[in-house]
Amino acid sequence: MDNGASSYRRFRVEGDKNAFVEIIRDYKDGLIFYLVSIVGNIGLAEELAEDTFFLLATRKPRDKESASFKTWLYTIGRNVALDYLRKKSKHGEVPIDEYETIVREMNQVESEYLKKKRQIMVHKAMQNLSAEYRQALWLVFFEEMNIEEAARVMKKGHRSFEAILYRAKKQLRTQLESEGFIYEEL
Numbered sequence: 199m200d201n202g203a204s205s206y207r208r209f210r211v212e213g214d215k216n217a218f219v220e221i222i223r224d225y226k227d228g229l230i231f232y233l234v235s236i237v238g239n240i241g242l243a244e245e246l247a248e249d250t251f252f253l254l255a256t257r258k259p260r261d262k263e264s265a266s267f268k269t270w271l272y273t274i275g276r277n278v279a280l281d282y283l284r285k286k287s288k289h290g291e292v293p294i295d296e297y298e299t300i301v302r303e304m305n306q307v308e309s310e311y312l313k314k315k316r317q318i319m320v321h322k323a324m325q326n327l328s329a330e331y332r333q334a335l336w337l338v339f340f341e342e343m344n345i346e347e348a349a350r351v352m353k354k355g356h357r358s359f360e361a362i363l364y365r366a367k368k369q370l371r372t373q374l375e376s377e378g379f380i381y382e383e384l
Contacts, residue, residue: 202221202224202225202266202267202268202271203266203267205217205218205220205221205224206218206221206254206267209221209255210258218251218254218255221251221254221271222251225268225271226247226251228268228272229247229250229271229272229275230243230244230247231243232272232275232276233246233247233250233275233276233279236276236279236280236283237279237282237283242282243279246275246278246279246282247275249278249282250271250274250275250278253274253278254271254274317340319374319377319379320335320339320370320374321340323370323373323374323377323379324336324370326373327366327369327370327373330352330362330366331362331365331366331369331370332366333352334348334352334359334362334363334366335363335366335367335370337351337352338363345359345360345363348363
């Protein structure tokens with residue numbers, strides 16, 4: 199019989215509190231490192247190890263059957279960690295050090311959404327423009343071509359294309375404003 203099992207039996211049967219201190223001393227570090235591999239955070243792993251030892255002291259977990267004490271203890275610790283992770287995912291708890299990252303990601307998603315929404319509104323408003331104006335706006339705004347590239351694609355001179363683009367922007371702005379939308383970048 200290994201030392202942990204005999205210490206646990208002494209604690210349970212005889213009420214020897216020193217036996218429980220021996221268990222914590224002998225298994226604490228290994229259990230914490232194992233729990234870090236599950237939860238990825240040393241502070242949280244320490245708390246879960248405390249919870250595991252508390253569970254061991256206050257309630258007698260299901261019997262270890264033929265497993266060694268260490269295997270049984272680590273299984274209890276694993277179950278405590280998995281229960282914590284399940285509860286955390288249900289309640290949406292977020293560690294304070296991850297909060298700033300989450301807020302930054304949410305702001306990025308929001309700005310990308312607004313940008314896409316603007317593009318969709320501009321695209322819909324462009325449907326009311328002439329084909330030449332739609333092409334000019336499409337090449338410059340959606341394909342992100344510079345004036346020279348877009349003029350070459352449309353087989354127009356530089357100044358001619360700039361005039362078409364100017365009139366297209368003006369007509370698009372009027373169209374968008376009539377729908378209650380102001381597109382600042384036009």
